[in-house]
Amino acid sequence: MKKIVGVLTGLTMLLMSVLLTGCGDSGGQKATGNVTLKAGFGSSIDNSSGGQGLKKFKELVEKESGGRITVELFGDGQLGNDKSMMEALQMGTLDVTLPSSSPVSEFSKSFLAFDLPFLFTEPEQADKVLDGANGQEILKSLESVNIVGLCYFENGFRNITNSKHPVKKVEDLAGLKLRTMQNPIHLETFKIWGANPQPMAFNEVFTALEQKTLDGQENPNTIIYDAGFYETQKYMTISHHFYTPYVLMISKKSWDKLSPEDQKLIQQCANEAKTYQRETNRRLDTEYLGKIKEHGVTVDTLSPEEIAKMKEEAKPIYDKFSGDIGKERLDSIMKEAE
Numbered sequence: 001m002k003k004i005v006g007v008l009t010g011l012t013m014l015l016m017s018v019l020l021t022g023c024g025d026s027g028g029q030k031a032t033g034n035v036t037l038k039a040g041f042g043s044s045i046d047n048s049s050g051g052q053g054l055k056k057f058k059e060l061v062e063k064e065s066g067g068r069i070t071v072e073l074f075g076d077g078q079l080g081n082d083k084s085m086m087e088a089l090q091m092g093t094l095d096v097t098l099p100s101s102s103p104v105s106e107f108s109k110s111f112l113a114f115d116l117p118f119l120f121t122e123p124e125q126a127d128k129v130l131d132g133a134n135g136q137e138i139l140k141s142l143e144s145v146n147i148v149g150l151c152y153f154e155n156g157f158r159n160i161t162n163s164k165h166p167v168k169k170v171e172d173l174a175g176l177k178l179r180t181m182q183n184p185i186h187l188e189t190f191k192i193w194g195a196n197p198q199p200m201a202f203n204e205v206f207t208a209l210e211q212k213t214l215d216g217q218e219n220p221n222t223i224i225y226d227a228g229f230y231e232t233q234k235y236m237t238i239s240h241h242f243y244t245p246y247v248l249m250i251s252k253k254s255w256d257k258l259s260p261e262d263q264k265l266i267q268q269c270a271n272e273a274k275t276y277q278r279e280t281n282r283r284l285d286t287e288y289l290g291k292i293k294e295h296g297v298t299v300d301t302l303s304p305e306e307i308a309k310m311k312e313e314a315k316p317i318y319d320k321f322s323g324d325i326g327k328e329r330l331d332s333i334m335k336e337a338e
């Protein structure tokens, strides 16, 4: 009798342990229990378009998983800058982050493709390349550095601000100490245009502008407004010289702990949040430009002739970086973007 009771007790214990953890390692299947994903971002969660895209991602993941997967959002660079948060994903100390693609090029050179000056003129061109074969293959290149690229959100077309004088033609950039992202194409291109480019992490820019160690910077309208750059930048130029995607990414260590079903759920929610985020960014791009003007910033727009001149001057950049990007890949992207 004792033996039967012993066996029943053992089975009960096993059943309880599986029920309590919500997941058992049933035949090598991944755990499908409760999961918490910590996500870090460099701008605000509530006002920036990237932050609103992350909120949508959180909402979808928590709804589709019935609350079994929770996403915790940390904005405003609380957990570090784009580069340090990517390093945290590699170590597995952070689960999700959303850097601009430009600093991602330090981890995978193929991302340099998106930094080429005047590569895109319309957002639809960017969507086509980013969501097409080239964009998806470039995302996949992250797996070699322990990161899983989920999809591309939109940071957007970049414009130039400064505290010195209006910039109406490329000659007006001469000598301006302009912060750039930490990216070789941005650095080389602004040197060609005569500026004095200063690569710097995003979370140091506001103070540098305030202390006048920088004359200016360049970013999409939503970032210029969200970061409060209008407080120190009296002049802004609509140039659209670069288009920057965000890269929504998850640590491979976090990804590998998820069941195949949860991986599929995360990917589907990322894709749905992407569509919402791009629409939100395009709406806020216009809305926030109005707010920047309301704050007294003088806004000029580069003429098509001036843009053509800057594009011509920057042409050598395409050849110089085609090796890093891949000649075939570059030709294919330019054909796709036509």
Ligand code: TK8
Residues within 6 Å of the ligand: 041, 042, 043, 082, 099, 100, 155, 181, 201, 202, 218, 219, 220, 223, 244
């Ligand atoms: C925010 C940055 C920002 C980017 C930059 O984390 O660094 O200027 O445009 O959006 O990724």
